[in-house]
């Protein structure tokens with residue numbers, strides 16, 4: 369099947385009626401980067417950097433990280449590399465870092481919260497990324513940001529990182545800044561945060577967990593509390609609308625974007641960029657190019673009007689089958 373899909377690799381990422389969409393890939397380690405060029409992704413929309421820490425005896429230093437980000441950006445040959453700073457918390461056991469035990473790690477010191485309480489770890493990573501940015505097209509993205517104070521604090525540390533690089537006479541490139549929108553508070557606070565940002569990416573895995581108060585790792589909750597539920601769809605819609613009122617570009621990097629059946633909804637809601645699992649990449653691309661944008665918009669309006677999870681699932685399914 370994968371072989372049969374390869375004929376779509378070099379086709380333009382656009383609907384039958386010519387609506388263009390940027391299709392990027394999610395990557396969780398260096399080896400996966402070669403797969404994404406195999407399937408023709410236009411770059412990386414989410415580079416999860418935690419793999420650097422998982423089995424490390426010591427925190428990789430600035431030079432080690434710099435080399436690695438350079439390798440990644442070089443292998444992309446000019447395409448965008450969106451690096452997410454370490455998204456760590458007490459749910460991930462990382463031997464080389466100090467972490468307090470927490471009763472509710474998902475609600476604890478994770479993502480940007482960890483970075484702001486461990487500024488040296490953050491500054492080291494940011495310095496390595498800024499330096500790698502002089503070799504290619506890099507965007508920097510922060511996980512779990514919910515309010516503008518966190519963003520302001522992060523930018524203070526970024527200024528400090530730049531000052532240190534200047535002091536050390538190390539050159540660095542310019543970078544775009546974004547956040548993963550993955551809490552309901554982040555969605556509601558976008559008007560105060562967007563002036564600080566160049567792009568955002570919707571993280572539907574955590575956005576679903578925090579909106580529905582349903583642990584994303586609990587299999588007993590997966591069916592009744594899916595991302596395709598009315599509250600999550602409303603938050604996605606609101607996010608897109610806030611971004612479209614500004615110049616901030618909006619993408620989606622949660623697993624929802626890797627489901628070809630959901631593609632018409634996401635594009636119809638107004639997303640012009642998705643970041644997809646490499647294994648689903650070509651399936652999603654095929655879903656994009658076989659339909660008309662205008663029909664995706666009508667389908668999305670219909671789905672957004674539904675208030676029941678089962679009706680939403682049926683509508684998504686029926687639309688996908690009409691296209692088969």
Ligand code: PEP
Pocket residue numbers: 414416455550570571572573574575621622623
């Ligand atoms: C998300 O939360 O949707 C996301 C993309 O990040 P992760 O799955 O790594 O938390």
Ligand code: MG
Pocket residue numbers: 511548550571573574
């Ligand atoms: Mg997340």
